[in-house]
Amino acid sequence: MTPPVVPSGARDLLAPATGRGAPHPTVPNEPPASLVVQTSFLGDVVLTTPLLAELAGRGPVDVVVRPDAAPLLAGHPAVRRVVVYDKRGAERGVGGVWRLGRALRGHGPYGAAYLAQGSPRSAALAVVAGAAERVGFDTSRQARALYTRVVRYRADRHHAERLWALARPEAVPNAEQVRPRLYPGDAERGAADAVLAALGGRAFAAVAPGSVWATKRWPYYAELAARLAGDGLAVVVVGGPGDREAAAAIVAACPPGWAVDATGRLSLLASAEVIRRARVLVTNDSSPQHLGSAVGTPTVAVFGPTVPAFGFGPLAPGSVTAGVEDLACRPCDRHGPPACPLGHWRCMRDQPAAAIAAAALAVAERAQRTSE
Numbered sequence: 550m551t552p553p554v555v556p557s558g559a560r561d562l563l564a565p566a567t568g569r570g571a572p573h574p575t576v577p578n579e580p581p582a583s584l585v586v587q588t589s590f591l592g593d594v595v596l597t598t599p600l601l602a603e604l605a606g607r608g609p610v611d612v613v614v615r616p617d618a619a620p621l622l623a624g625h626p627a628v629r630r631v632v633v634y635d636k637r638g639a640e641r642g643v644g645g646v647w648r649l650g651r652a653l654r655g656h657g658p659y660g661a662a663y664l665a666q667g668s669p670r671s672a673a674l675a676v677v678a679g680a681a682e683r684v685g686f687d688t689s690r691q692a693r694a695l696y697t698r699v700v701r702y703r704a705d706r707h708h709a710e711r712l713w714a715l716a717r718p719e720a721v722p723n724a725e726q727v728r729p730r731l732y733p734g735d736a737e738r739g740a741a742d743a744v745l746a747a748l749g750g751r752a753f754a755a756v757a758p759g760s761v762w763a764t765k766r767w768p769y770y771a772e773l774a775a776r777l778a779g780d781g782l783a784v785v786v787v788g789g790p791g792d793r794e795a796a797a798a799i800v801a802a803c804p805p806g807w808a809v810d811a812t813g814r815l816s817l818l819a820s821a822e823v824i825r826r827a828r829v830l831v832t833n834d835s836s837p838q839h840l841g842s843a844v845g846t847p848t849v850a851v852f853g854p855t856v857p858a859f860g861f862g863p864l865a866p867g868s869v870t871a872g873v874e875d876l877a878c879r880p881c882d883r884h885g886p887p888a889c890p891l892g893h894w895r896c897m898r899d900q901p902a903a904a905i906a907a908a909a910l911a912v913a914e915r916a917q918r919t920s921e
Contacts, residue, residue: 580608581660584653584680586671587614588634590761591817592861594618595839596709597665598729601627603716604663611656613649613674621817624732630656636670646670650677663715667692684715708860709842728864729843733822740819741826744785744811751807752917753783754909755827755846756799757837759792759812762885764894765833767851770795771802772902773831773909778807780910782828787820787837788812828913831905834885838863847916849909853896854889856880867916869908873899 583604587597594614604610605627612622613632622631632653634640640649653659654677661682662675667689675683676695685692686702693699700718703711710727714720733741745753754777758770774784784803786796790813800808811823817840824830824837825844832838834852838861841848847867855861856879857870873879879896881889889896 581658581681582609582611582629582656583607584657584659584662584675584678585610585612585665586634586662586674587612587618587665588636588668588671589666590836591618591621592836592839593666593708594621595729595731595836595843596861597712598622598625598627598731598843599709599713599722599727600663600665600716601625602730603713603726608660611653611659613653613671621731623818624734625730626732634674646674647677650674653678664689664692664696665712665715669695672696686711686715704860706860707862707864709864711860724864728845729839731818731821731840731843733818733825733844737816737819737822740815741822744809744814744823745826747806747809748783748785749806751783752781752828752913753785753826754913755785755787755824755830755832755837755841757787757792757830757832757835758795758799759788759837760833760835760885762835762854763887764854764882764889764897765835765885766795767833767853767897767900767905769900769902769905770831771798773906774799774808775802776902776906777909778803780906782910782913784808785823785827786810786812787815787823828916829909831909834861841865841868847912849905849912851897851900851905853894853900854879854881854885855883859883867912867919869912871900871905871908872896 609629611630613634616633616635619631619633622628657679659680662680664671664685667686669692672692672695682697684698685696687699688702713727760766786799792812796810796812800810821840821844824841824846830841830846830848834855838850842864845865847865848863850863850870852872873896
């Protein structure tokens with residue numbers, strides 16, 4: 550039986566990451582490549598980078614991600630090829646899995662595929678791609694039938710360590726092995742220069758008021774910014790176009806020249822570069838927190854309906870988390886519900902701007918002393 554022809558459009562989804570677009574050289578007797586499938590949220594992709602670095606020590610690594618996450622891995626030295634998988638668009642359904650899997654097969658052989666989120670669709674993609682071994686977590690009940698090796702999901706570990714353990718399940722990593730890493734390039738540095746020029750060289754805090762989940766958006770960022778500016782720390786607001794309303798309120802709360810709205814103006818890696826230059830990052834439990842971890846910026850992470858014990862706290866040295874510890878209803882959700890189930894939203898409302906500002910200033914001061 551003649552196998553279906555892979556459409557050229559499917560192969561166009563395969564983009565080399567080495568050297569920011571330079572083709573990856575063919576190496577004689579190169580070991581089988583690893584395939585990592587991570588089509589979850591942006592923060593999860595960042596937290597997968599320690600796994601990528603670990604696998605890169607064994608041979609080439611290709612990574613399957615959603616279209617919005619692909620730019621995060623541009624220029625990453627551990628990645629041979631970023632594979633864009635539009636699972637809700639052009640490549641949705643069984644046909645999309647088949648087309649992309651067959652296209653991937655042409656870039657193998659893959660010695661192993663590592664299934665970072667445990668969906669049956671990801672496991673099926675690894676099968677079609679011809680991965681000799683398929684590794685996933687024991688919590689993935691629907692996908693486990695397609696795995697050849699099952700790894701214990703450690704709920705008591707940070708998610709970066711859990712993902713890293715897909716490659717080394719019996720090992721105990723050190724802090725550096727599970728620190729995420731991103732690699733902004735010249736274009737991102739130039740974009741950051743342009744945004745920060747308005748501050749005239751002032752030291753600044755990066756603030757990220759957004760989140761996909763409404764109940765994870767701490768409501769007092771404008772007051773926080775006013776307090777930080779009053780203490781001599783300018784503010785740069787990072788986020789997407791959907792955060793512009795919040796950013797406008799933050800900028801309006803500060804004296805002229807002491808705040809910059811960068812929302813919707815920067816790529817993900819350029820946002821990471823801005824965060825890298827900040828004295829401190831203040832963010833909700835959302836993807837900018839993980840950008841901070843990946844560039845080493847000390848972070849104040851404001852948690853509401855979720856808790857750091859879920860494994861998604863900041864990893865940059867000097868970081869702290871804030872949350873209302875004595876609420877019986879907290880945590881109420883793994884991600885953050887659209888609205889407070891009890892209607893009071895005290896997990897966020899009971900965290901005043903004065904307390905978060907004090908934490909941010911203390912973190913920034915410690916970071917400054919450490920760097921001197």
